[in-house]
Amino acid sequence: MAAAVPTITLNNGVEIPQLGFGVYQVPPEKTAETVTTALEVGYRHIDTAEMYGNEKGVGEAVARSGIDRGEIFVTSKLNNGFHRRDDALRAFDQTLADLGFDYLDLFLIHWPLPGIDVDFVETWKALEEIYAGGRCKAIGVSNFQAHHLRRLFDETEIKPAVNQIEVHPFLAQDDLRAFNGEHEIITEAWSPIAQGKVLDDPAIVAIAERLGRTPAQVVLRWHIERGDVVFPKSSSRERMAENFALFDFELETGDLAMLTGLDRGERTGPDPDRFNYIP
Numbered sequence: 001m002a003a004a005v006p007t008i009t010l011n012n013g014v015e016i017p018q019l020g021f022g023v024y025q026v027p028p029e030k031t032a033e034t035v036t037t038a039l040e041v042g043y044r045h046i047d048t049a050e051m052y053g054n055e056k057g058v059g060e061a062v063a064r065s066g067i068d069r070g071e072i073f074v075t076s077k078l079n080n081g082f083h084r085r086d087d088a089l090r091a092f093d094q095t096l097a098d099l100g101f102d103y104l105d106l107f108l109i110h111w112p113l114p115g116i117d118v119d120f121v122e123t124w125k126a127l128e129e130i131y132a133g134g135r136c137k138a139i140g141v142s143n144f145q146a147h148h149l150r151r152l153f154d155e156t157e158i159k160p161a162v163n164q165i166e167v168h169p170f171l172a173q174d175d176l177r178a179f180n181g182e183h184e185i186i187t188e189a190w191s192p193i194a195q196g197k198v199l200d201d202p203a204i205v206a207i208a209e210r211l212g213r214t215p216a217q218v219v220l221r222w223h224i225e226r227g228d229v230v231f232p233k234s235s236s237r238e239r240m241a242e243n244f245a246l247f248d249f250e251l252e253t254g255d256l257a258m259l260t261g262l263d264r265g266e267r268t269g270p271d272p273d274r275f276n277y278i279p
């Protein structure tokens with residue numbers, strides 16, 4: 001039996017499992033089956049988004065699983081076209097309806113969209129209203145830089161519980177992670193294995209061979225030991241199980257620093273300061 005997944009306490013007292021399962025690029029028609037497999041493997045934290053088009057499949061798998069809703073932590077995200085207050089409130093209702101839930105664990109602004117005509121501060125105030133209404137246990141942001149967060153600290157009431165950003169050994173993000181930490185915001189690391197791109201790196205392969213683990217396990221363990229939340233995606237039961245087996249080994253002295261030293265500022269996704277895409 002796999003060792004238990006630790007939880008991290010968010011700044012409002014809510015507990016989040018440190019390891020979850022991400023469903024970006026899981027086709028809507030395959031999502032219920034894929035998430036069912038992930039739940040069978042042992043995952044109890046699912047990261048979805050309205051943008052992924054697969055919230056219904058996530059909700060279906062949770063309902064079918066027979067597992068108590070309270071034992072599964074589900075995150076979703078506000079899509080880019082819904083930043084105005086009224087649109088955000090409606091989009092949250094739609095997310096709950098699509099998931100078939102009466103509450104959500106964590107709701108995020110997916111992107112700050114600094115170039116559009118709606119200020120993300122207005123959007124954050126809408127999330128504060130949603131939180132006050134009690135149908136969402138925690139609220140947070142995704143792809144926010146320090147300067148975006150500073151505006152929220154200055155102009156709104158509630159600090160985000162998490163900031164979900166791209167992090168992997170080729171984009172270690174230590175400055176932004178430290179900034180999040182100073183403000184009691186948990187860093188969630190998206191694309192934690194850089195969609196597979198880091199797995200052939202010779203330094204990572206060498207550590208994996210020495211520890212008798214796979215490169216994916218080494219990289220995911222690096223995230224865990226740094227204290228971030230991760231949710232790798234996989235379409236295969238074997239790789240889901242591989243990515244879940246992170247709590248019965250540790251990196252050795254020097255490995256953490258060596259992996260962080262691979263940082264080359266390389267993004268797999270868009271730069272949040274330039275990304276203004278609306279689907």
Ligand SMILES: NC(=O)c1ccc[n+]([C@@H]2O[C@H](COP(=O)([O-])OP(=O)(O)OC[C@H]3O[C@@H](n4cnc5c(N)ncnc54)[C@H](OP(=O)(O)O)[C@@H]3O)[C@@H](O)[C@H]2O)c1
Binds near residue numbers: 142189191232
């Ligand atoms: N907030 C945001 O803007 C944002 C952006 C991107 C992602 N995310 C979140 O982060 C989650 C994870 O990121 P991601 O899906 O982009 O990338 P990822 O988890 O870093 O990588 C997924 C890719 O790696 C492969 N893979 C998974 N496990 C593997 C293993 N053990 N060995 C070899 N290959 C493996 C998968 O292929 P197979 O499926 O074939 O196994 C898939 O192609 C997403 O699902 C989503 O929830 C958020």
